[in-house]
Amino acid sequence: MNSTRPLRLGICGLGRAFTLMLPTFTQDPRIQLVAATDPNVQACEQFEKDFGIKASENLQAMCADKTIDAVYIASPHQLHAQHVLVAASMGKHVWVEKPMAITLDECLQMINACRAAQVQLMVGHSHAFDWPVLKTRELILSHRYGQVQMVTAINYTDFLYRPRRPEELITELGGGVVFSQGAHQVDVVRRLCGGDVLSVSANTRTWDSKRGSEGAYNALLKFHSGAQASLTYSGYAHFDSNLWMDSVGELGAENAIFNPAQTRARLKGMDDPMQEAQLKSARNYGGSLWSGAPAQAGPMYHQHFGPLVVSCEKADLRPTPKGIFIDSDDGHELLAFEAPKIARQEVVDEFYGAVMNGQALAHDGDWALGTLEVCLAMLDASKTQSIIKDLAHQHGFVPQLGASSS
Numbered sequence: 001m002n003s004t005r006p007l008r009l010g011i012c013g014l015g016r017a018f019t020l021m022l023p024t025f026t027q028d029p030r031i032q033l034v035a036a037t038d039p040n041v042q043a044c045e046q047f048e049k050d051f052g053i054k055a056s057e058n059l060q061a062m063c064a065d066k067t068i069d070a071v072y073i074a075s076p077h078q079l080h081a082q083h084v085l086v087a088a089s090m091g092k093h094v095w096v097e098k099p100m101a102i103t104l105d106e107c108l109q110m111i112n113a114c115r116a117a118q119v120q121l122m123v124g125h126s127h128a129f130d131w132p133v134l135k136t137r138e139l140i141l142s143h144r145y146g147q148v149q150m151v152t153a154i155n156y157t158d159f160l161y162r163p164r165r166p167e168e169l170i171t172e173l174g175g176g177v178v179f180s181q182g183a184h185q186v187d188v189v190r191r192l193c194g195g196d197v198l199s200v201s202a203n204t205r206t207w208d209s210k211r212g213s214e215g216a217y218n219a220l221l222k223f224h225s226g227a228q229a230s231l232t233y234s235g236y237a238h239f240d241s242n243l244w245m246d247s248v249g250e251l252g253a254e255n256a257i258f259n260p261a262q263t264r265a266r267l268k269g270m271d272d273p274m275q276e277a278q279l280k281s282a283r284n285y286g287g288s289l290w291s292g293a294p295a296q297a298g299p300m301y302h303q304h305f306g307p308l309v310v311s312c313e314k315a316d317l318r319p320t321p322k323g324i325f326i327d328s329d330d331g332h333e334l335l336a337f338e339a340p341k342i343a344r345q346e347v348v349d350e351f352y353g354a355v356m357n358g359q360a361l362a363h364d365g366d367w368a369l370g371t372l373e374v375c376l377a378m379l380d381a382s383k384t385q386s387i388i389k390d391l392a393h394q395h396g397f398v399p400q401l402g403a404s405s406s
């Protein structure tokens with residue numbers, strides 16, 4: 001019989017990612033927050049105030065609590081591998097934020113450590129978990145519209161001008177949009193095109209020298225299924241592509257359109273990178289600028305990662321926060337969605353199902369290793385001006401989407 005008791009979760013890193021997951025953690029009865037650790041004293045004090053639990057001194061001390069089932073690791077990218085290894089060695093199931101890590105070697109160590117400890121390893125949240133993506137994938141797998149031929153994914157944001165820690169603007173340390181945002185976009189198109197990338201060409205762009213690493217890219221991925229995906233991302237944008245998503249923001253909120261002048265003005269006079277890092281921290285959980293309000297106040301729709309067109313042989317499918325638009329020979333149709341009851345519940349569905357009921361993960365370590373491999377190939381393709389082939393970590397994740405049953 002399936003378990004129904006709450007999963008007892010410890011948190012490693014109470015920053016921005018945790019701030020975004022918090023509404024899910026507090027609203028979904030399948031999750032019970034039971035411990036936390038973070039060097040940031042204010043965030044720990046807030047956790048104690050909200051949950052009546054004193055934060056642990058470090059991850060090792062937190063994992064000594066035998067009643068914790070799993071750890072959500074939302075520390076900076078460069079610490080993911082080290083933190084996963086500690087949690088796994090202490091017998092905890094692991095949910096680690098994207099990107100899985102910065103190098104393929106780190107990913108392989110994480111996978112091996114979790115396998116050896118016989119604990120689950122899930123990587124996310126990424127927007128591949130979003131309900132509209134899951135439902136589009138179901139339509140594709142029904143073969144009703146024929147084979148996926150081409151996917152176009154676009155996102156224009158102010159990502160580069162949101163306050164950052166110094167390393168978030170240094171590519172070698174995992175900075176720039178390819179690691180942080182490519183991890184979403186690549187995950188989404190891999191889900192829709194069969195997972196198995198054959199070749200990658202890309203050009204990244206860095207056009208603001210004050211914000212050191214890549215802020216934009218175009219990439220073309222070819223898949224084993226025969227599909228191809230074109231990815232466009234700009235974190236320098238003045239135009240907000242949420243306008244093409246009925247003005248629903250990435251997090252599902254209505255009228256979530258950024259003001260480019262305001263975003264840039266916030267950074268004026270911030271010549272010391274540590275001052276900017278402090279501003280980032282102040283806006284997070286427990287910080288002086290944190291409002292305490294849930295991320296999704298007001299009407300809520302499904303989350304998304306920008307406009308997406310999935311061109312199948314017999315229809316174009318457009319997943320959006322409110323439903324999937326289907327244009328086919330039979331005309332124009334909207335497969336409307338109910339509003340989500342709890343944001344990002346799909347992520348808990350997957351993790352809870354795996355840890356508590358032994359179900360298979362879709363976004364496991366092997367999957368996320370494949371996504372990081374593509375992101376690294378995008379950087380490499382741009383640097384060497386070549387097409388990257390012979391990717392080694394792509395095969396065998398999801399049912400082939402190429403074979404049409406009709």
Ligand SMILES: NC(=O)c1ccc[n+]([C@@H]2O[C@H](COP(=O)([O-])OP(=O)(O)OC[C@H]3O[C@@H](n4cnc5c(N)ncnc54)[C@H](O)[C@@H]3O)[C@@H](O)[C@H]2O)c1
Nearest residue numbers: 013014015016017037038040074075076077097098099125
């Ligand atoms: N899926 C999403 O929507 C999403 C959104 C934001 C960030 N992220 C991911 O989350 C990760 C963190 O990014 P962020 O923007 O939240 O950064 P952040 O700086 O806002 O938060 C990181 C937190 O980790 C803490 N930390 C540092 N060292 C630690 C340690 N040794 N032990 C425990 N905690 C430690 C920091 O004090 C900070 O509170 C990144 O990998 C990022 O890609 C994911």
